[in-house]
Amino acid sequence: MATSSAAVQGAEIRDAAEADLPWIVDIYNDAVRHSTATWNDQDVTLEDRREWLRQRRELQLPILVAVAPGGAVLGYSSLSPFRAWSGYRHTAEHGIYLAAAARGQGLGKRLLAATLERARQCRLHCVVACMCSSSEHSIRLHTSGGFTNVGYMPQVGRKFDRWLDLVIMQRLLD
Secondary structure, eight states, rough: OOOOOOHHTTTTEEEGGGHHHHHHHHHHHHHHOSSSSSOSSSSOHHHHHHHHOOOOOOOOOOOOEEEEEOOOEEEEEEEESSSSSSGTEEEEOOOEEOOOOGGGHHHHHHHHHHHHHHHHHOOOOOOEEEEETTTTHHHHHHHTOOOOEEEEEEEEETTTTEEEEEEEEEEEEO
């Protein structure tokens, strides 16, 4: 998909709808196949993402999409429960995924800002981001978004026949 800079700059950020899911599947599966943005090595299906959307709605945790003026989804972000126990209910983990053609044009910053605003509206206290230590773009994005590096876990994941180190960052919201 060829994406112009104007399309990225003009993208609207809104809540995801079921009609956005095929785009989300494509964006996520591209990350599965070609990057360490996710340490999943299995593609997701449209049905997987329908259940994911249903669960987030049930938990009242947003999934946001960045949509180009022509309707193409250029990226998305989501909040997920950080851990299952009730003591963690004020903390969420987030993720941002962008279509390859939309990367490096400021859309990640816009999605991150919108996600943090929605996290405040959800009355969350803390947002956590976990990323591969080699993901300099993601680390810079989160640092510029006010996140602090709070942890480093060597060799806790494996993908593309190599061990991966995890960086944990957090942002307190209040």
